[in-house]
Amino acid sequence: PLARWARGVFSFLKQRFAQVTNPPIDHLRERHVMSITTRLGGRSPLLGDGSEPRALREYESFLLFPSALDELEAAGACVVGANFDVGDGPDGLEDTCRSVADEAADAVRAGAAYVVVTDRASGSDRCPVPSALAAGAIHHRLIKDELRAQASIIVDCDDAREAHHIACLLTNGADAVCPRLALETIHELASTSRLGGNLDPSEAQRQFFAAVEDGVLKIMSKMGISTLDSYRCAQIIEAVGLGSDVVELCFSGMSSPIGGLSMIELGADVINRHHDGWSGAAKLVNTGI
Numbered sequence: 001p002l003a004r005w006a007r008g009v010f011s012f013l014k015q016r017f018a019q020v021t022n023p024p025i026d027h028l029r030e031r032h033v034m035s036i037t038t039r040l041g042g043r044s045p046l047l048g049d050g051s052e053p054r055a056l057r058e059y060e061s062f063l064l065f066p067s068a069l070d071e072l073e074a075a076g077a078c079v080v081g082a083n084f085d086v087g088d089g090p091d092g093l094e095d096t097c098r099s100v101a102d103e104a105a106d107a108v109r110a111g112a113a114y115v116v117v118t119d120r121a122s123g124s125d126r127c128p129v130p131s132a133l134a135a136g137a138i139h140h141r142l143i144k145d146e147l148r149a150q151a152s153i154i155v156d157c158d159d160a161r162e163a164h165h166i167a168c169l170l171t172n173g174a175d176a177v178c179p180r181l182a183l184e185t186i187h188e189l190a191s192t193s194r195l196g197g198n199l200d201p202s203e204a205q206r207q208f209f210a211a212v213e214d215g216v217l218k219i220m221s222k223m224g225i226s227t228l229d230s231y232r233c234a235q236i237i238e239a240v241g242l243g244s245d246v247v248e249l250c251f252s253g254m255s256s257p258i259g260g261l262s263m264i265e266l267g268a269d270v271i272n273r274h275h276d277g278w279s280g281a282a283k284l285v286n287t288g289i
Contacts, residue, residue, distance in 0.1 A: 163215025
């Protein structure tokens with residue numbers, strides 16, 4: 001490998017922009033015509049006769065605090081755990097992506113209007129599935145089964161911490177994101193006065209949200225998109241370094257011109273990163289390739 005440390009899945013996803021010399025929208029000066037309002041819940045069929053309108057939960061942003069997830073779970077959300085046992089080896093990643101997609105599809109058929117995919121159950125013996133893979137697998141499975149409009153996908157994850165990460169999740173299927181670890185880290189830093197000044201932890205978290213929102217608006221503006229509803233699930237990204245099996249399962253229809261890492265190789269990377277995080281010692285997993 002050319003790099004000492006394996007990169008996360010988000011590093012293999014690149015934003016696509018309009019090929020013009022000036023941005024189609026200036027997200028700073030034209031912010032009043034842009035919207036990141038998010039509505040969660042199942043939608044009524046557009047072409048159905050006599051369909052009753054469904055109640056949707058409306059949020060000012062695509063970023064949610066953990067308290068909002070608690071409200072959704074209390075309202076009957078299906079919580080799908082995106083993690084696998086370390087003992088499953090690299091194959092566990094693909095198997096888990098398929099199993100969470102099956103679980104989500106069954107829940108939506110049963111009437112669930114919210115699907116929360118989370119890696120909260122990860123620990124010393126369980127590896128978290130990269131959120132981009134888990135959310136993408138669920139999104140494309142629901143599309144395949146003609147269930148996508150019946151539920152919203154909310155991602156509760158630890159690996160999303162930048163505007164690019166959040167944008168990749170949104171454009172490939174997520175309706176909203178809770179960057180749990182980023183929020184916990186900011187709270188800890190602010191509580192111990194390591195962010196400079198006398199910044200309140202809650203205010204620090206709000207500033208983080210504002211920064212990520214501004215970053216996503218800038219990404220949207222470069223494609224001339226003014227509302228999040230038009231960017232969400234539009235798949236305005238391409239893969240650079242992901243194999244065909246990864247694209248087929250988690251990013252169906254997305255361009256990946258040069259190929260790259262397979263699911264088993266990504267699984268090995270996930271296990272290595274998990275081992276480094278819990279033991280601090282490097283232990284390379286043989287992919288058998």
